[in-house]
Amino acid sequence: MSDTEAAKPESAPSAEAPAPPAEAPAPPAFAPVVAPRKKKKKEVEAAVRLNKVTKRFGTKTAVDEVTLKIKAGSVYGLIGPNGAGKTTTFSMMAGYLKPTEGSVEMLGFAPTQVDELRSRVGVLPQDAVLPANDLVGEFLLHMARLQDFPPEKAEEAARTVLAEVDGKDWWSQRCGSLSHGMAKRVALAQALLGEPEVVLLDEPTAGLDPRVAYEVRQLIKGRRGRATIIISSHNLQELEEICDAAAILDRGRVVASGSMTELTASSEEVHVKLGRGTKTTGAPWMQQVRDLKMLKRVEIDEERTELVVYFERKETDAETVIAHVLWILLNAQVKISGVTKGRGLEQRVMDLT
Numbered sequence: 001m002s003d004t005e006a007a008k009p010e011s012a013p014s015a016e017a018p019a020p021p022a023e024a025p026a027p028p029a030f031a032p033v034v035a036p037r038k039k040k041k042k043e044v045e046a047a048v049r050l051n052k053v054t055k056r057f058g059t060k061t062a063v064d065e066v067t068l069k070i071k072a073g074s075v076y077g078l079i080g081p082n083g084a085g086k087t088t089t090f091s092m093m094a095g096y097l098k099p100t101e102g103s104v105e106m107l108g109f110a111p112t113q114v115d116e117l118r119s120r121v122g123v124l125p126q127d128a129v130l131p132a133n134d135l136v137g138e139f140l141l142h143m144a145r146l147q148d149f150p151p152e153k154a155e156e157a158a159r160t161v162l163a164e165v166d167g168k169d170w171w172s173q174r175c176g177s178l179s180h181g182m183a184k185r186v187a188l189a190q191a192l193l194g195e196p197e198v199v200l201l202d203e204p205t206a207g208l209d210p211r212v213a214y215e216v217r218q219l220i221k222g223r224r225g226r227a228t229i230i231i232s233s234h235n236l237q238e239l240e241e242i243c244d245a246a247a248i249l250d251r252g253r254v255v256a257s258g259s260m261t262e263l264t265a266s267s268e269e270v271h272v273k274l275g276r277g278t279k280t281t282g283a284p285w286m287q288q289v290r291d292l293k294m295l296k297r298v299e300i301d302e303e304r305t306e307l308v309v310y311f312e313r314k315e316t317d318a319e320t321v322i323a324h325v326l327w328i329l330l331n332a333q334v335k336i337s338g339v340t341k342g343r344g345l346e347q348r349v350m351d352l353t
């Protein structure tokens with residue numbers, strides 16, 4: 001692949017697919033981002049760094065001065081509505097696209113330094129297209145060989161990773177005959193092949209049935225610490241559960257980033273969902289809650305029938321606040337239908353995008 005312009009993986013062609021637009025000439029769907037024999041390794045604290053990265057397609061700015069620092073060994077979420085720039089960001093990390101401005105560093109190298117990065121970066125493109133005529137096993141073996149696996153190790157590695165996505169029975173099945181979810185899992189297996197140090201997963205659970213999506217989450221959690229995993233998903237509960245930190249993108253810009261605790265304000269606010277019809281105005285328990293010295297502010301969210309209390313993280317913690325607030329509510333026989341620390345990632349994203 002040239003290091004100039006290459007297609008987004010989602011527009012990468014299959015045998016049947018029409019040619020992509022001239023703006024984005026095409027790499028193979030599974031262009032190996034990776035590598036050869038003598039790899040120089042650098043000790044890096046941040047596995048991935050983006051410094052003021054901008055990507056323009058003609059007059060359209062898809063990614064706008066994005067700066068990110070992703071800690072080695074963490075699970076990092078890229079969040080944002082359709083068209084926010086997530087896939088474009090992934091494509092630049094994978095080396096499929098070159099930033100218009102700014103720089104990307106993967107494990108201390110430019111994504112175009114393929115010799116240094118081969119087999120160290122695994123990529124699941126958003127709409128990965130598998131070679132329809134290949135058997136699943138052939139495809140994975142081919143990908144293993146591209147990563148310099150010794151031939152005697154390649155099959156073992158391929159079979160192991162296929163088993164990890166619960167697809168060991170598909171070895172001899174044609175890629176073209178797989179269901180959407182099965183193909184996604186084979187593509188995911190390909191991304192995980194050979195224990196890469198950085199794994200880019202663009203919507204790995206989209207279209208998977210709930211059990212398999214659960215297993216994929218477990219698999220990602222299981223790699224925490226061993227690999228740096230960057231993941232996008234429209235399932236915000238999923239990201240809240242598995243990510244250590246995340247960036248929220250909107251129209252190409254980072255509108256918030258930080259640890260999941262920071263993003264969800266889970267160490268600064270508690271939401272108590274009240275039973276329907278609970279009277280709050282003038283209720284004596286409201287005053288008792290307001291009188292709690294540990295709270296900075298108390299609000300009622302009428303629309304959600306929620307009591308929201310804010311506190312200073314340096315002075316107390318969510319558990320203590322929950323204990324005190326619930327004590328008052330229970331004594332007043334207020335009906336409670338849920339308690340959450342923080343506002344939840346979903347609400348945060350809704351507030352920002």
Ligand SMILES: Nc1ncnc2c1ncn2[C@@H]1O[C@H](COP(=O)(O)OP(=O)(O)OP(=O)(O)O)[C@@H](O)[C@H]1O
Nearest residue numbers: 023024057060062081082083084085086087088089
């Ligand atoms: N090859 C291209 N040529 C022109 N515009 C593009 C190209 N690729 C992406 N864009 C535009 O850049 C913006 C960001 O697209 P991108 O695919 O990165 O979004 P996304 O956050 O991944 O969205 P989704 O959640 O739908 O996958 C969109 O407005 C899109 O139309």
Ligand SMILES: [Mg+2]
Nearest residue numbers: 086087088126
């Ligand atoms: Mg996308």
